[in-house]
Amino acid sequence: MDRRDFLKAGVASLALPALGAYTAGASRQKPRRVGLIGCGWYGKAAHFRLLQIEPVEVVALCDVDSRMLAEAAKMVAERQVSKKIPRTYGDYREMLKREKLDIVHVATPDHWHALAMIAAVKAGADVYVEKPISKDVVEGQAMLTAARKYKRVVQVNMQRRSTPHLVEARENIIKPGKLGKIGYVEICCYYHMRNRSNPPDIDPPAHLDWDMWTGPAPMLPYNKIPHPRGWRAFMEYSNGIVGDMCVHMLDMVRWMLDLGWPKTISSSGGILVDKDSRANISDTQIATFDFGDIPVVWTHRTWGSAPDPEYPWAGFIYGDKGTLKADVHKYDFIPRGRGGEKAHGDALYEYDKYPEDETEKDLERHVASAIRRHWKNFLAAVDSRGRPVSDIEEGYITATSCILANISCKLGRSLAWDPEKGRVVDDDEANSLLRRPYRRPWIHPDPRTV
Numbered sequence: 001m002d003r004r005d006f007l008k009a010g011v012a013s014l015a016l017p018a019l020g021a022y023t024a025g026a027s028r029q030k031p032r033r034v035g036l037i038g039c040g041w042y043g044k045a046a047h048f049r050l051l052q053i054e055p056v057e058v059v060a061l062c063d064v065d066s067r068m069l070a071e072a073a074k075m076v077a078e079r080q081v082s083k084k085i086p087r088t089y090g091d092y093r094e095m096l097k098r099e100k101l102d103i104v105h106v107a108t109p110d111h112w113h114a115l116a117m118i119a120a121v122k123a124g125a126d127v128y129v130e131k132p133i134s135k136d137v138v139e140g141q142a143m144l145t146a147a148r149k150y151k152r153v154v155q156v157n158m159q160r161r162s163t164p165h166l167v168e169a170r171e172n173i174i175k176p177g178k179l180g181k182i183g184y185v186e187i188c189c190y191y192h193m194r195n196r197s198n199p200p201d202i203d204p205p206a207h208l209d210w211d212m213w214t215g216p217a218p219m220l221p222y223n224k225i226p227h228p229r230g231w232r233a234f235m236e237y238s239n240g241i242v243g244d245m246c247v248h249m250l251d252m253v254r255w256m257l258d259l260g261w262p263k264t265i266s267s268s269g270g271i272l273v274d275k276d277s278r279a280n281i282s283d284t285q286i287a288t289f290d291f292g293d294i295p296v297v298w299t300h301r302t303w304g305s306a307p308d309p310e311y312p313w314a315g316f317i318y319g320d321k322g323t324l325k326a327d328v329h330k331y332d333f334i335p336r337g338r339g340g341e342k343a344h345g346d347a348l349y350e351y352d353k354y355p356e357d358e359t360e361k362d363l364e365r366h367v368a369s370a371i372r373r374h375w376k377n378f379l380a381a382v383d384s385r386g387r388p389v390s391d392i393e394e395g396y397i398t399a400t401s402c403i404l405a406n407i408s409c410k411l412g413r414s415l416a417w418d419p420e421k422g423r424v425v426d427d428d429e430a431n432s433l434l435r436r437p438y439r440r441p442w443i444h445p446d447p448r449t450v
Helices: 003-019 041-053 066-079 092-098 110-122 137-149 164-174 210-214 240-257 365-384 392-411
Strands: 033-037 057-062 087-089 103-106 126-129 154-156 182-189 264-270 284-290 295-301 313-319 322-326 330-335 343-346 415-418
Touching: 033 041, 033 092, 041 066, 041 103, 041 365, 057 066, 057 092, 066 087, 087 092, 092 110, 103 110, 110 126, 110 137, 126 365, 137 392, 154 365, 154 392, 164 240, 164 322, 164 330, 164 343, 164 365, 182 240, 240 284, 240 295, 240 313, 240 392, 264 392, 284 392, 392 415
Parallel strands: 033 057, 033 103, 057 087, 103 126, 126 154, 182 295
Antiparallel strands: 182 313, 264 284, 264 415, 284 295, 313 322, 322 330, 330 343
């Protein structure tokens, strides 16, 4: 057994406890009936990983872009065992009304997550929802309440918790105490990912229902940036790079170190360099999540160079006995002094089992194995009616922490969070920002009445 095979075997054994009692669904009397809401890039990429691990029946797809919807239906039919073309819908409410679904995968832009997820659990489905769970804090509270009220299993696609090499680092480096006393964590993203264009407003294309795409968000003129895939450039539809990239790294650190809620959150930054493009998300931002003994400090910058070019989107966990660097591609443990042994792990690629991973368009190949394991963990929880590794409550904690960072940046002051009351301590102005206004006729979900 060479080192690569050894690593694969080791990672597989480490990941088994997270998968629970899941077994492939070939022995089920009837395949699980699945629906997908949001047929864009990541919706399809994550959904196709489900089709790789279990012969589910994808019976329905929903999207407001009729061209994208038709393409997705054809692609799903090619991949699923039955070869049946799913029924297609332009309104998720109609899909949930007409179809009896076991599982709903919510892969819309962020500003649509809450309404679609809550409607799905009310319809009796278990839900796999993309991150971050919500656009505002109260939406997240309503989503958590709905999941518990209707006794549904909800997994958030924060798949760092199911990433084989990160599971390995957690089990082999952190849990045995090789870092020693951990006192500081840095998380960061230095990708030049902020849209820098400035296209004119135009009429939306005929195949896109722009009113439905906008949904509860403010109705803005259409331009070519938001759809498809560019909507994260605008705070009307997302929580910027903090909500997109920090949420992954913060959740990874919370999981690795068993952290709950931060006690205080502070943030500063803004559009400091690229002032000419249409994008209104920050190009530079720092946020500190204070967990008491461990401050976790986030930095993103969409310009310039990364301090560590090998780890441009990553977490750095510092202990008095060593440092752990971790990202989606690899990890490195660097012991302090001469007493320890360095360790390195790489992302797991499974081309021998899933050769289609090598050729699938737009697939982030390094995360395919993680998404498959995340789906397996979810399906095991569905079967046992237990909590998955990235349960909706974990998604709520991480997303809320990131939203509070943006609120702190906007207000220019630190925020103390009371998780029991679900409010910022002694700050009425901050609390007024926990719930965004909804465009009529859409109604903001309320955790008291959901």
